[in-house]
Amino acid sequence: MVPTQTKYVQDLLLRSKMNNTKALPASMTSGLRLSSKDMDPFPDGMLYHSTVGALQYLTITRPDIEFSVNKVCQFMQASSYSHWKAVKHILRYLSGTLGFGIRLNPCSAFTLHGLCDDDWGSDLMIVAPCLVFVGSLGPLLFLGAPRNNLSFPGLVLKL
Structure with missing residues (x-):
């Protein structure tokens, strides 16, 4: 059996209360502009940090979310509701792509x-x-x- 991070993604979706959401076809909306000048701060900084940190770890085997996760990581010091909305968009994408990812197996040839x-x-x-x-x-x-x-x-x- 090949190890995957499906369970990790499912646990992340459950922790962030996004396990029963409709899946999205892309990890980020095309042309989305996030700014540090948003005036509507997100009140639960711990939730934002822990969720984005978990997404960062997931990028090891999910390079398809690397760009989107990098964008939301840029606002760790002052996150807003628009940044959280972008994080939720990534989570909704992950809910529809649980089986995706790079499988890391030992091999003799590179x-x-x-x-x-x-x-x-x-x-x-x-x-x-x-x-x-x-x-x-x-x-x-x-x-x-x-x-x-x-x-x-x-x-x-x-x-």
């Missing part, structure tokens, strides 16, 4: 895989973050891909 996670133009940066995984070792290094290269091919090299 395969190098590339993954490019782009936010499709809502950021003004010139490079898109790319993450390279090596076999069962997990994240190895970050690369940059030109923004205009929307068809970044998956890199597969056998070592």
Whole structure:
């Protein structure tokens, strides 16, 4: 049996009272702008911190939520209701994708895989973050891909 983090996600959804919500097809709304200047502070900072921290841990095997989780992590010091709404959006996405993720298994041969996670133009940066995984070792290094290269091919090299 291959270990997954399905139970971890289910426990996280239960703790945050999001276990019976409707699933969403994406982890973040396209073009969402979060700001530290929101005037409506979220009253339960401990809930925000513990939930976002749990999401950070989950990104080890769920690179599909890495960008969204990074965005909500930027507001740990002063979270607002709009930031919490973005966290709940991630949780609703997770409720519909419980079986997704990278399975970490011991192996004798290493395969190098590339993954490019782009936010499709809502950021003004010139490079898109790319993450390279090596076999069962997990994240190895970050690369940059030109923004205009929307068809970044998956890199597969056998070592």
